[in-house]
Amino acid sequence: MLNIVEKLLMPIAIKLGRNRVLLAIRDGFLITTPLIIVASLFLLFNNFPIPGWENFWAGLLGKGWQGWFANVSRAVFNMVGYLSCFGTAYAYGRALKTDAVQVAGSAMVAFIILTPTTINIKGGDPIVGLDMTYLGTDGIFLGIIVALVATRLYVFATKRGWTIHMPDGVPPAVTDSFAALIPSGLVILAFFFIRIGFSLTPFGTVHQFIFRILQTPLKGAGNTLTANIIYGLACTVFWSFGINGPAVANSVFGPVTKVLTMENLEAFQAGKHLPNIFTDPFSNFFTNFGGGGSTLSLVIVMVLFCKSERINKLGKLAIVPGFFGINEPIIFGLPVVLNPIILIPFNLVPLVNLLLSTLVTKLGWIPYTNGVALPWTTPVGFSGYLSTGSLIASVYQIGLLILGCAIYYPFVKMLDNQYLREEAGLPDEEVEMDSSDAHAMAHS
Numbered sequence: 001m002l003n004i005v006e007k008l009l010m011p012i013a014i015k016l017g018r019n020r021v022l023l024a025i026r027d028g029f030l031i032t033t034p035l036i037i038v039a040s041l042f043l044l045f046n047n048f049p050i051p052g053w054e055n056f057w058a059g060l061l062g063k064g065w066q067g068w069f070a071n072v073s074r075a076v077f078n079m080v081g082y083l084s085c086f087g088t089a090y091a092y093g094r095a096l097k098t099d100a101v102q103v104a105g106s107a108m109v110a111f112i113i114l115t116p117t118t119i120n121i122k123g124g125d126p127i128v129g130l131d132m133t134y135l136g137t138d139g140i141f142l143g144i145i146v147a148l149v150a151t152r153l154y155v156f157a158t159k160r161g162w163t164i165h166m167p168d169g170v171p172p173a174v175t176d177s178f179a180a181l182i183p184s185g186l187v188i189l190a191f192f193f194i195r196i197g198f199s200l201t202p203f204g205t206v207h208q209f210i211f212r213i214l215q216t217p218l219k220g221a222g223n224t225l226t227a228n229i230i231y232g233l234a235c236t237v238f239w240s241f242g243i244n245g246p247a248v249a250n251s252v253f254g255p256v257t258k259v260l261t262m263e264n265l266e267a268f269q270a271g272k273h274l275p276n277i278f279t280d281p282f283s284n285f286f287t288n289f290g291g292g293g294s295t296l297s298l299v300i301v302m303v304l305f306c307k308s309e310r311i312n313k314l315g316k317l318a319i320v321p322g323f324f325g326i327n328e329p330i331i332f333g334l335p336v337v338l339n340p341i342i343l344i345p346f347n348l349v350p351l352v353n354l355l356l357s358t359l360v361t362k363l364g365w366i367p368y369t370n371g372v373a374l375p376w377t378t379p380v381g382f383s384g385y386l387s388t389g390s391l392i393a394s395v396y397q398i399g400l401l402i403l404g405c406a407i408y409y410p411f412v413k414m415l416d417n418q419y420l421r422e423e424a425g426l427p428d429e430e431v432e433m434d435s436s437d438a439h440a441m442a443h444s
Helices: 002-017 020-030 033-046 053-061 065-077 080-095 100-114 137-159 172-179 181-199 206-218 225-240 245-269 280-286 295-305 309-323 328-333 343-362 382-388 391-424 435-442
Strands: none
Touching: 020 080, 020 137, 020 328, 033 065, 033 309, 033 328, 053 065, 080 100, 080 137, 080 328, 100 137, 100 181, 137 181, 137 206, 172 181, 181 206, 225 245, 225 280, 225 343, 245 280, 280 343, 280 382, 280 391, 295 309, 295 328, 295 343, 295 391, 309 328, 309 391, 343 391, 382 391
């Protein structure tokens, strides 16, 4: 099976893997990886799914202790889009052999030019400021576009000699600064006009344009399997391009699932028949394990079966957060975003989980979820029992987790072989080997 998948997809993956744009995006995300891993640990500590956890630490540290940890996680997650813009522009500028630092700086300014600078207050007048929503995961997609366009504009100017040349004897730092003046000015001017152009449209800003266009296909969804398939695919497809899928999809589906969840909770408290399958606990605990894309299965495969240093070490770092539903280290560290090999199972596994979970629930093999609000960090196994009151549901979760590992395996091993070749310093087209051979060569 692995050989068949590799023969079909590896040539495409190799070509895409050599694309300078995709490489720049991949390398750009790497700048956020160490920050995200650290922030994920703070986030996990802040939301650890043990009864009495919050009260225990409140007794030691005071009632406001969670805010201290939230400040760290917010500082990273609310800046991921902005950092990705910087990292992508820097990596792309370096690949195009231009002043990468100046390019990245210009791209960051361009991103802020496009970002709304007023915040609407309910019942009050708008205030001047940057809404952090646009700088976080919701801004990743735009950040990538801005980085690529800004870099190309900068290179366009420098290749045509649109630079200020200083006389000999001027310090290099001053020379480089003046050489960047016109190219940087071109970038800023271009995005200045883009901002004005969108302000004259009903969208108002580029950010609003992107989210309204993305949310349009989700309108009119309801309490049906079809609607949940659309929701699930929306979440994973958007994440595939670096967009926080649930942030987009939940604006449409969130109100629906909240009502369905509350109906189940009220029926559960009254001892009545539970009416709805598609609730928040069903989506959180029976379609995705370890976060969007059901990446806990991916991480397990990385740890148990991969031999490349890059994948195996990242898997070991991500395994603990993954058990508690935190998968940003994998999304941006592997990365999953724009990874042609991993995106197939990333979109497929949650869909398979949804279809199977719907079937076994309708057949009565596992109970309907009771609507009890559980922390989203509740680990697999525990969440199945707590959300349904059935040990069979917990066992079923483990079965889905193993099935997800089986689906992810051939794709992850293909990526593992590719990274082993890179670690061995050998061209892809000249090497035909299995993973054990590649591992041996990488350490010879």
